[in-house]
Amino acid sequence: MDFEQADALNQAIRLLSLRHRARAAALLAPLGLHPGQEALLLELARTGPMIQAELSEALGCEPPSVTLMTRKLEAAGHVRRTPAPSDRRASVVELTDSGKALVGQIKRLWCALAGETVTGLPAQTVAELPRILRALAGNVDARARRPHGSGTV
Template sequence: MDFEQADALNQAIRLLSLRHRARTAALLAPLGLHPGQEALLLELARTGPMIQAQLSEALGVEPPSVTLMTRKLEAAGHIRRRPAPSDKRAGIVELTDSGKALADQVKRLWCALAEETVTGLPAQTVAELPVLLATLTGNVDSRRPRHAHGRRNGG
């Protein structure tokens, strides 16, 4: 790939990421949420109560970020934290009734944002996007192990 093609690709991904996050922030603000908090709410709505360490892993964020988000969401009454029965040092996080209602609002917002984002694309392309984007994410994931046969890019 030459520089012009690489630059166009990298710029497009960067701009999409920045603009999607900004649009997410604008849509979440009326709900009293910041980007990232919606993912935590949706994960708990999907899975039920989780230990904070598991939540950190599921969200792909560092434990201190989950701690900060859970404190803010707990203060707002959307989640509750309690000690895990098997390990009093571990905290179980669960949605409150308020959090469940908020997660339902976030689900509707998430559908609207996705539809807004893919407007004008053919249905087939939209159907393929999650797999394509997951592949791109995997390709740049810094936690991914290196190939067994050595470093990439002929190094």
């Protein structure tokens, strides 16, 4: 790939990421949430209670980030943390009734954001986007694990 093509691709991905996050922040702010917190709440809604370390893995976040998010969401009354029965050093995180109610609002906002993001694209392209974006994320993850200079660029 030549530089011009690489630059165009990297710039498009960067701009999409920045603008999507900014739009998500604007939509989440009236709910008292910051980007990332909605993903944590949605994950708990999908899976049920989880140990924080598992939640960190599921979200692809560093454990300290998940700890900070859970503390803030707990202070707001949206999640509850309790000691894990198998390991008192670990915390199990679960949604409260407030968190469950908030998940419904988040889902509506997420649908609106996705709709805004793909406006004007053909339905077939929209259907293929999750697979393509997961593949791109997987490529970046796989390359991040390789030492610099090994493999092709």
